[in-house]
Amino acid sequence: MTAIAFLYSSAFGLDLQGYFPYFAIGYIVWTVLLDSMSRGANIFVAEYAQISQIRVNLFGVVLKSFFARLLIFVVNLAVLVVALYFLTGPLQFTWQLLAGLFVLFVNLYMQSYWTSALAARFRDVPLLISNVMRIAFFLTPIIWQPDRVHDMLRLAFVGFNPFFYMIEVVREPLLSGTVANDVAIGxxxxxxxxxxLFVAVFRLLHRRIVYEAA
Structure with a gap:
């Protein structure tokens, strides 16, 4: 992560002290998004032995897997915050950070459920998600900043990019102490x-997940 920050700050002519927190926070949030989209899509298939033999709450199965990923993310974010305190100075901590984390976690849980349900029915879903996420990393403002691209590109790759908003609701409060109105709306x-999507997939597939995961 540090090597990438040095490389891109030099390539873009950016101040490392300002760029490193921006990139590091975005990258940490991206890792949990990537993990949730990729591994989260295999929850019901991976847990088939359990859900097929005993009657379990499928929402609880998702929550168990989700909580493990969430714990890793919280630890990584805490370590990053401490490291940034010594490298670049203290970050901001406001109620908007808690709100942003709540929004992120709620979205990750809902996404884990409906992608897992779809993957139980359509086994190509995890591969499709993996390919999309590889491209999405470069199209999402993680290593680059939105204000440095053309307006039309910013509209396409930022305005309609759901990953950007999930990153910014955590990154903006830590860097500036507040969340912009357009980010909150997005x-x-x-x-x-x-x-x-959560409701639609629940209505269509929830009762068939155990059979589809076989």
Whole structure:
């Protein structure tokens, strides 16, 4: 992570002290997004031995897997915050950070459920997600900053990028202490779409997940 920050700050002519926290926080949040999208899509298939033999709450199965990934993310973020304190100075801590983390966690849980349910029915879903995430990393403002690209590119790769909003609801409060209105609106829209997908997949596939995961 440090090597990448040195490389891109030099390539883009950026101040390392300002760029490193931006990149590091974005990268840490991206890792939990990537893990949730890739590994999260295999929960029901991976847990088939358990869910097929005993009656279990499928939401609880998702929560167990989700909590393990969440714990790793929280530890990584805490270590990063401490490291940044000594490298670049203290970060901001406001109620908006807690709100941003809550929004992120809710979206990750809903996404883990509906992608896992779809993957139990369509086994190519994890591979499709993996390929999409490889491309999405470079199209999401993690190693680059939105204000340094053309307006049309910013609209396409930032305005309609759900990963950007999930990263920014955590990154902005830590860097500036507040969340911009457009980011808050975008995160709300992503949450709404995620909720609609969650409800739709629940209604269509929930009762068949045990049989589809076989």
């Amino acid at each position: 995160a709300g829209a992503v949450t709404l779409v995620n909720l609609l």
